[in-house]
Amino acid sequence: MALDPRLLRLRGGPAPTGDPALDAAIGESGGDFHDKVYTTRLDAVLGWSRKFSLFQYPFVTACCGMEYMAASANHYDTDRFGAALPRFSPRQSDMLMVVGTITHKQAPVLKRVYDQMCEPKWVVAVGACAVSGGFYQNYTSVPGCDKIIPVDVYVPGCPPRPETILDAIVKLQEKIQNQKHEFI
Amino acid sequence: MSEQAEHHPSATLSRVLAVLGDKAVGFHDRLGDDTVAIRPEHLVEVARTLKDDPHLLFDFLMDQTAVDWIEEEPRFELVYHLFSSKYFHRLRLKFRVPESDPSCDSLTPLWGSADWMEREIWDLYGIRFRGHPHLQRILLYDEFEGHPLRKDYPKDAAQPLFEPRYWGSREHEDPRKARGGDLKTL
Ligand code: SF4
Numbered sequence: 001m002a003l004d005p006r007l008l009r010l011r012g013g014p015a016p017t018g019d020p021a022l023d024a025a026i027g028e029s030g031g032d033f034h035d036k037v038y039t040t041r042l043d044a045v046l047g048w049s050r051k052f053s054l055f056q057y058p059f060v061t062a063c064c065g066m067e068y069m070a071a072s073a074n075h076y077d078t079d080r081f082g083a084a085l086p087r088f089s090p091r092q093s094d095m096l097m098v099v100g101t102i103t104h105k106q107a108p109v110l111k112r113v114y115d116q117m118c119e120p121k122w123v124v125a126v127g128a129c130a131v132s133g134g135f136y137q138n139y140t141s142v143p144g145c146d147k148i149i150p151v152d153v154y155v156p157g158c159p160p161r162p163e164t165i166l167d168a169i170v171k172l173q174e175k176i177q178n179q180k181h182e183f184i
Numbered sequence: 185m186s187e188q189a190e191h192h193p194s195a196t197l198s199r200v201l202a203v204l205g206d207k208a209v210g211f212h213d214r215l216g217d218d219t220v221a222i223r224p225e226h227l228v229e230v231a232r233t234l235k236d237d238p239h240l241l242f243d244f245l246m247d248q249t250a251v252d253w254i255e256e257e258p259r260f261e262l263v264y265h266l267f268s269s270k271y272f273h274r275l276r277l278k279f280r281v282p283e284s285d286p287s288c289d290s291l292t293p294l295w296g297s298a299d300w301m302e303r304e305i306w307d308l309y310g311i312r313f314r315g316h317p318h319l320q321r322i323l324l325y326d327e328f329e330g331h332p333l334r335k336d337y338p339k340d341a342a343q344p345l346f347e348p349r350y351w352g353s354r355e356h357e358d359p360r361k362a363r364g365g366d367l368k369t370l
Binding site: 138139 | 325337
């Protein structure tokens, strides 16, 4: 995967950095400092590295799960986007995929899984049920998992096409690249 | 009329009516489903007879459910579906229990499959089964109040375990604010 062009600032002479040691190093490099060194913002490089190493935790509860399996298996292959390996421990994952209907009995479990994930973390709600409760309006279904945890990307459909799920991953990568990152 | 007069109950239904005698208070075989109505106080006795009779041998309680006939009295109808794995015949048993005392005897000692089905009926209809070893909710959580398949339960009256949150995406980007919650039970 090529470097994101936003990471690179190749044009223009070396600007004073304000750091005397770094300025001296740039002076000693003989003018081709920017051919040897990429300069960028920490945010951008963190975003760039994080967006291509998404480890997903599939919280699969209902029929959408079949579609999720089709999307993550090799025919559609989420690995092309750097979201390859489902981790079945929330500690090792940073993308929570809520796939399917969430019931009120299940809500504390979903909340706990989300709380156990380490920062930074993102949530994708896959399918009409996870987005809004879908066609369920009754005593037992949560009307959308964003009533319990924050959601970054909503994927419509009952169930969504695999392409829609891939599109959601690309959308999430855009969001990760452009958001503010803390160096935790 | 003449068709009805010539209609004879099936061999299974005839045998059931013969062994039950006056414990069978009604019967029909509409659409080929042999059905017998009994009184709730005879349930265990009738069930044991049907299970042990050598020509019936209903050894499998396939299904057990309830119907809420709201505005009728007695209000709740219990429905049992029996099957014989030796003779491959089926029977439906029915009786009603009143709203003032919605309870009947448990069939768990006779058929193990009654265990979870009776818990489900208790969970969703609030009918108690005397003699059940552990009559607890099976599908809903213990904090749930009421029995949602009763027709007077409002269909969308949810009972969330904790208050719903409305998070904006801006909050999520600040990890310190995205943590925590007001979870009551886990
Ligand atoms: S959105 Fe449709 S396919 Fe997905 S879990 Fe809900 S009912 Fe099933």
